Amino acid sequence: MRKKLVVIGNGMAAGRVLDELFEKSPGAYEVTVFGEEPRVNYNRIMLSPVLSGEKSFEEIVIHDEAWYRANEVTLRRGEAVVAIDRLNRLVRTAAGAVEPYDKLVVATGSMPIVIPVPGANLPGVVTFRDLDDVDAMLKAASGGGRAVVIGGGLLGLEAAAGLAAKGMKVSVVHLMPTLMERQLDPNAGYLLQRAIETRGIDVVTSANTRSIVGDERVTGVALDDGRTLPADLVVMAVGIRPNTTLAKNSGIETKRGVVVDDFMRTSDPDIYAVGECVEHRGACYGLVAPLYDMAKVLAGDLAGEQGAGYAGSITSTKLKVTGIDLFSAGDFAEGDENDEIVLRDPSRQIYKRVVLRDNKVVGAVLYGDTQDGAWYFDMLKKGVDVAPMRDTLIFGQSYQGGSPLDPTAAVAALPDDAEICGCNGVCKGTIVQAITGGGLTTIDEVRAKTKASASCGQCTSKVETLLMATLGDQYVAGDRKPMCKCVDLTHEEVRAQIKAKELKSLPAVMQELAWKTSCGCPSCRPALNYYLICAWPYDYKDDYQSRFINERVHANIQKDGTFSVVPRMWGGLTTPDELRAIADVADRFRIPTVKVTGGQRIDLLGVKKEDLPAVWAQLNSAGLVSGFAYAKGLRTVKTCVGSDWCRFGTQDSMGLGVKLERLLCGSWTPAKVKLAVSGCPRNCAEATIKDIGIICVDSGYDIHIAGAAGLHVRATDLLGHVATEEEALEYVAAITQMYREEAAYLERLWKWVEKTGLERVRAAIMDDHENRKALYERFVISQRVARRDPWAERAAGRDAREFAPLAVLMPIAAE
Amino acid sequence: MRNESRFWFDLGSMESIPKRGARTVRTPHREIAVFRTASDEFFALENRCPHKGGPLSEGIVHGRKVACPLHNWIIDLEDGQATGADKGCARSFPVKLENGRIYLDMGMAAPA
Numbered sequence: 011m012r013k014k015l016v017v018i019g020n021g022m023a024a025g026r027v028l029d030e031l032f033e034k035s036p037g038a039y040e041v042t043v044f045g046e047e048p049r050v051n052y053n054r055i056m057l058s059p060v061l062s063g064e065k066s067f068e069e070i071v072i073h074d075e076a077w078y079r080a081n082e083v084t085l086r087r088g089e090a091v092v093a094i095d096r097l098n099r100l101v102r103t104a105a106g107a108v109e110p111y112d113k114l115v116v117a118t119g120s121m122p123i124v125i126p127v128p129g130a131n132l133p134g135v136v137t138f139r140d141l142d143d144v145d146a147m148l149k150a151a152s153g154g155g156r157a158v159v160i161g162g163g164l165l166g167l168e169a170a171a172g173l174a175a176k177g178m179k180v181s182v183v184h185l186m187p188t189l190m191e192r193q194l195d196p197n198a199g200y201l202l203q204r205a206i207e208t209r210g211i212d213v214v215t216s217a218n219t220r221s222i223v224g225d226e227r228v229t230g231v232a233l234d235d236g237r238t239l240p241a242d243l244v245v246m247a248v249g250i251r252p253n254t255t256l257a258k259n260s261g262i263e264t265k266r267g268v269v270v271d272d273f274m275r276t277s278d279p280d281i282y283a284v285g286e287c288v289e290h291r292g293a294c295y296g297l298v299a300p301l302y303d304m305a306k307v308l309a310g311d312l313a314g315e316q317g318a319g320y321a322g323s324i325t326s327t328k329l330k331v332t333g334i335d336l337f338s339a340g341d342f343a344e345g346d347e348n349d350e351i352v353l354r355d356p357s358r359q360i361y362k363r364v365v366l367r368d369n370k371v372v373g374a375v376l377y378g379d380t381q382d383g384a385w386y387f388d389m390l391k392k393g394v395d396v397a398p399m400r401d402t403l404i405f406g407q408s409y410q411g412g413s414p415l416d417p418t419a420a421v422a423a424l425p426d427d428a429e430i431c432g433c434n435g436v437c438k439g440t441i442v443q444a445i446t447g448g449g450l451t452t453i454d455e456v457r458a459k460t461k462a463s464a465s466c467g468q469c470t471s472k473v474e475t476l477l478m479a480t481l482g483d484q485y486v487a488g489d490r491k492p493m494c495k496c497v498d499l500t501h502e503e504v505r506a507q508i509k510a511k512e513l514k515s516l517p518a519v520m521q522e523l524a525w526k527t528s529c530g531c532p533s534c535r536p537a538l539n540y541y542l543i544c545a546w547p548y549d550y551k552d553d554y555q556s557r558f559i560n561e562r563v564h565a566n567i568q569k570d571g572t573f574s575v576v577p578r579m580w581g582g583l584t585t586p587d588e589l590r591a592i593a594d595v596a597d598r599f600r601i602p603t604v605k606v607t608g609g610q611r612i613d614l615l616g617v618k619k620e621d622l623p624a625v626w627a628q629l630n631s632a633g634l635v636s637g638f639a640y641a642k643g644l645r646t647v648k649t650c651v652g653s654d655w656c657r658f659g660t661q662d663s664m665g666l667g668v669k670l671e672r673l674l675c676g677s678w679t680p681a682k683v684k685l686a687v688s689g690c691p692r693n694c695a696e697a698t699i700k701d702i703g704i705i706c707v708d709s710g711y712d713i714h715i716a717g718a719a720g721l722h723v724r725a726t727d728l729l730g731h732v733a734t735e736e737e738a739l740e741y742v743a744a745i746t747q748m749y750r751e752e753a754a755y756l757e758r759l760w761k762w763v764e765k766t767g768l769e770r771v772r773a774a775i776m777d778d779h780e781n782r783k784a785l786y787e788r789f790v791i792s793q794r795v796a797r798r799d800p801w802a803e804r805a806a807g808r809d810a811r812e813f814a815p816l817a818v819l820m821p822i823a824a825e
Numbered sequence: 826m827r828n829e830s831r832f833w834f835d836l837g838s839m840e841s842i843p844k845r846g847a848r849t850v851r852t853p854h855r856e857i858a859v860f861r862t863a864s865d866e867f868f869a870l871e872n873r874c875p876h877k878g879g880p881l882s883e884g885i886v887h888g889r890k891v892a893c894p895l896h897n898w899i900i901d902l903e904d905g906q907a908t909g910a911d912k913g914c915a916r917s918f919p920v921k922l923e924n925g926r927i928y929l930d931m932g933m934a935a936p937a
């Protein structure tokens with residue numbers, strides 16, 4: 011008599027096991043399959059095209075009725091197995107039927123996760139797992155209306171695209187900041203989001219679902235931020251969980267999944283498990299490729315082969331949304347230029363990144379052009395040494411064998427009608443003609459004349475090479491200095507593009523401006539972070555990990571790793587109460603050094619990091635706030651006593667100093683900013699060596715700018731004169747804003763003035779009243795977000811983990 | 826006596842360290858910085874820069890490297906070696922991630 015093989019679950023893994031088995035040893039077993047779904051075996055991954063209408067169910071059937079007959083397989087469709095009686099070797103169905111087995115295969119797949127929020131059971135809330143789910147969605151979509159898909163992973167996006175294709179207005183709500191973050195890096199995630207949005211689908215990232223609303227049916231999805239998105243249909247696609255209940259209840263060992271060995275055997279020697287329900291060497295899978303490998307091994311074991319066993323799988327991902335090409339595989343840990351190769355083409359929305367370690371491909375993320383995905387994946391699996399083709403690797407397989415070209419020769423070899431600047435459609439001939447005909451010698455001239463590289467700037471280096479090739483020896487390299495090795499553009503060009511193209515995130519900037527690394531470097535990240543805060547005070551969220559430690563913890567790191575804390579003393583004024591509070595803090599926290607700074611305030615040096623929040627809390631309670639002594643921002647406004655006390659004083663210099671400090675405090679600037687106000691030209695506050703200095707005179711206020719007293723000493727230049735205190739405040743804020751908007755990161759104000767020209771600043775501030783007022787307005791608007799006391803926020807618990815050690819381990823008994 | 830076997834100490838959930846960030850673990854003989862990269866890899870180094878002892882946990886993490894906050898030496902998180910022209914090494918310790926929790930090998934990290 012033939013042995014009896016029973017299979018529980020009629021999904022993709024089960025189907026493949028049988029295919030393999032019948033090929034290896036046809037007729038060896040008498041097979042019965044129990045499938046909870048009331049249908050034959052079909053290709054689950056093609057449910058997405060069924061939803062979008064690109065395929066019918068018939069087209070995705072794997073095993074039709076004829077197949078079951080031909081292979082003498084008994085299919086008990088619509089019958090769920092509810093118990094395994096291992097002692098008597100039989101299974102029991104929901105309807106009470108029993109079926110004996112000699113060998114049993116558990117292939118129960120996985121269950122969609124339903125997030126446990128109120129309303130999750132309302133009619134109109136569905137998951138995306140089987141044909142019934144698709145039918146439910148199609149029914150809902152036939153009436154048009156709105157759908158909200160919770161989950162921006164592979165499944166969620168395929169559901170969203172399908173529903174949108176069926177005419178629904180779709181929003182995707184995703185918990186993480188970028189889509190498909192487990193399969194894509196943030197750069198590809200950014201491009202994907204754009205592509206999804208151009209399909210009319212709204213994408214809401216960093217959004218947590220609070221509840222599903224509705225009385226009898228779902229009517230909306232409420233988010234943690236207070237918004238409610240209207241919805242007639244809600245699709246939950248937040249992940250899957252291996253379906254282990256049956257195995258577990260039958261006493262088979264389970265962890266996250268049903269535990270199997272390399273031959274897919276469970277803890278019971280007669281029972282195998284395969285597919286998404288298993289856990290092999292600690293890993294659970296959610297894609298079909300591993301299941302196929304498992305099925306082969308399992309069938310081999312059933313057929314009595316002595317195979318090598320299953321050793322785990324490396325997986326790759328694709329998204330089945332028509333018109334979106336993406337591919338990812340392996341490990342795409344963030345790296346630097348040493349272990350990754352990045353190629354971006356902003357005009358064609360292409361991003362390719364190959365991650366290397368020890369000259370082997372360990373990961374790849376491709377967006378927009380995935381042709382070489384399989385090639386990289388193959389090299390990854392085989393561990394091919396790519397050192398010999400490293401320079402051309404990123405151009406793909408078809409490019410191999412060609413020698414890497416000398417860039418000048420390559421540009422010289424281009425035909426005249428080759429397009430150099432994709433944005434403005436400028437071809438080589440036009441540029442060469444402009445150079446020779448117009449006597450151009452610099453990139454800026456070429457840009458002004460032909461518009462080549464005037465938009466995204468990505469072709470700047472090509473245009474430069476062309477200049478070089480055309481002028482030959484006459485070419486003198488300009489003093490253009492790219493921002494850093496990650497990009498060809500200068501600081502100024504990057505800033506201009508951020509505004510012009512409305513780039514509002516780091517991945518957006520890096521993609522659209524063709525960064526050569528995947529995530530920048532310690533030099534460009536803080537700069538970009540500043541440019542984005544400055545350009546989009548409301549839209550951009552400060553990236554703390556892109557800031558230097560001082561700005562992250564709002565204190566200054568000292569050489570021994572302790573910190574110094576400097577409270578604000580507005581205009582250098584203080585009170586006995588403030589001084590007492592400072593003294594108390596110094597005593598309580600045993601602060602070793604208390605020093606008066608050059609900026610007219612008090613520095614507490616040697617504070618331990620974990621004491622910082624408590625130090626701030628105590629200072630706060632006495633009304634003292636952070637002095638931003640660590641910031642690329644306003645430091646101090648030094649004052650003299652002025653007309654309040656001094657017999658020479660012409661104006662209230664202390665009062666103006668306090669007002670200026672209150673107006674400017676908290677704003678981020680390219681580099682630190684120091685001010686001073688002196689009550690008369692005797693200039694006791696040393697205003698003429700500050701970034702901005704005010705000298706009071708009988709008729710009003712002289713505004714000086716661009717002083718310095720550090721490594722470099724420089725007296726200020728007189729910018730102009732104003733009559734009233736209000737004007738003084740407005741003008742100073744406008745200068746600050748102009749500096750904020752134009753200077754390169756880390757460039758002090760005096761450097762920027764020397765670069766841009768004093769006359770230009772004067773015209774913009776003193777003469778162009780409309781412009782000055784607009785600058786002032788923009789400053790005030792950005793201050794609404796910026797002017798917060800970081801100490802108060804942290805004393806109240808923000809970023810608490812930044813200050814406490816993760817663990818403190820002390821010996822249990824002293825030796 | 827020194828315990829030669831591994832003793833994995835549970836430092837808590839991976840979420841307790843920010844991406845591209847670090848937290849410290851204080852042991853009787855040294856402070857250890859545990860780093861998390863942008864792609865959720867974890868590394869542990871003695872929290873002392875080989876240059877002049879700067880607290881590496883306060884540096885900017887980029888890729889598998891950290892920039893010391895004091896004078897910007899770039900230290901490789903995998904082996905603690907200074908990169909580029911700089912020479913020196915911060916001691917590194919085994920860490921592992923299991924089921925979302927971080928474990929540090931105390932058998933290595935705790936002894937003097």
Ligand SMILES: Cc1cc2nc3c(=O)[nH]c(=O)nc-3n(C[C@H](O)[C@H](O)[C@H](O)COP(=O)(O)OP(=O)(O)OC[C@H]3O[C@@H](n4cnc5c(N)ncnc54)[C@H](O)[C@@H]3O)c2cc1C
Nearest residue numbers: 019021022023046054055090091118119285286296297298
């Ligand atoms: C919409 C969608 C798109 C996808 N796209 C891709 C893709 O592009 N690429 C990719 O690699 N993967 C994709 N997947 C994942 C892929 O479909 C799964 O990895 C694969 O189907 C898992 O196979 P399985 O046999 O383990 O589980 P399943 O295919 O889920 O089969 C399990 C079956 O067991 C039945 N069952 C469960 N318990 C019992 C019981 N007690 N008694 C009887 N029957 C039971 C279930 O009803 C189910 O039919 C996609 C999945 C979905 C839902």
Ligand code: SF4
Nearest residue numbers: 650656659689690694
């Ligand atoms: S600057 Fe003039 S007003 Fe101010 S303290 Fe000196 S002398 Fe007096």
Ligand code: FES
Nearest residue numbers: 874876877879893
């Ligand atoms: S102490 Fe680290 S770089 Fe100097």
